[in-house]
Amino acid sequence: MSTTRILDKTSSLGALIAAMSCTGCFPALGSLGAALGLSFLGQYEGFLFRRLLPGLALLALVVNAWSWYRHRQLGRGLLSVAGPAAVLVALLVVWSRDWSIYLFYAGIGLMIVSSVTDLLRPIKAPQCQRSN
Numbered sequence: 001m002s003t004t005r006i007l008d009k010t011s012s013l014g015a016l017i018a019a020m021s022c023t024g025c026f027p028a029l030g031s032l033g034a035a036l037g038l039s040f041l042g043q044y045e046g047f048l049f050r051r052l053l054p055g056l057a058l059l060a061l062v063v064n065a066w067s068w069y070r071h072r073q074l075g076r077g078l079l080s081v082a083g084p085a086a087v088l089v090a091l092l093v094v095w096s097r098d099w100s101i102y103l104f105y106a107g108i109g110l111m112i113v114s115s116v117t118d119l120l121r122p123i124k125a126p127q128c129q130r131s132n
Contacts, residue, residue: 011060013115015053015087016108054091060084060111079117083110 061084068077086107094100 011056011063011084015056015060015084015111054088057084057087057091057107057111061088064114076114076117079110080114083107083112083114086110 061081064077064080064084068081071077084107086103088107090100090104090107094103
């Protein structure tokens with residue numbers, strides 16, 4: 001498994017877990033986190049929400065953009081970059097708006113879909129065609 005794939009999976013999973021720690025901000029993910037036994041993360045809510053979540057989303061954005069540049073797959077590239085970009089925009093730009101939570105959930109969902117798609121159908125490295 002390449003470094004970019006490992007960093008992508010780590011950042012996506014970490015962003016999801018960090019979001020599960022904030023029950024007040026993300027009620028749906030907070031209840032899922034409590035059901036999974038992650039309610040102890042609530043005491044670290046400030047750090048996880050203000051620092052770790054945007055940091056992991058930024059890491060996922062950089063790693064996926066680099067992977068998109070290397071593999072030149074337009075559809076997969078847009079899918080992999082849209083999720084972290086939506087999370088960052090929701091957290092850092094439009095958080096005070098009512099609809100920002102929907103943008104955040106959509107971004108987290110896209111990050112998970114992108115990671116699972118990459119696990120099930122990895123992108124192959126571009127190869128030159130030989131002409132005879």
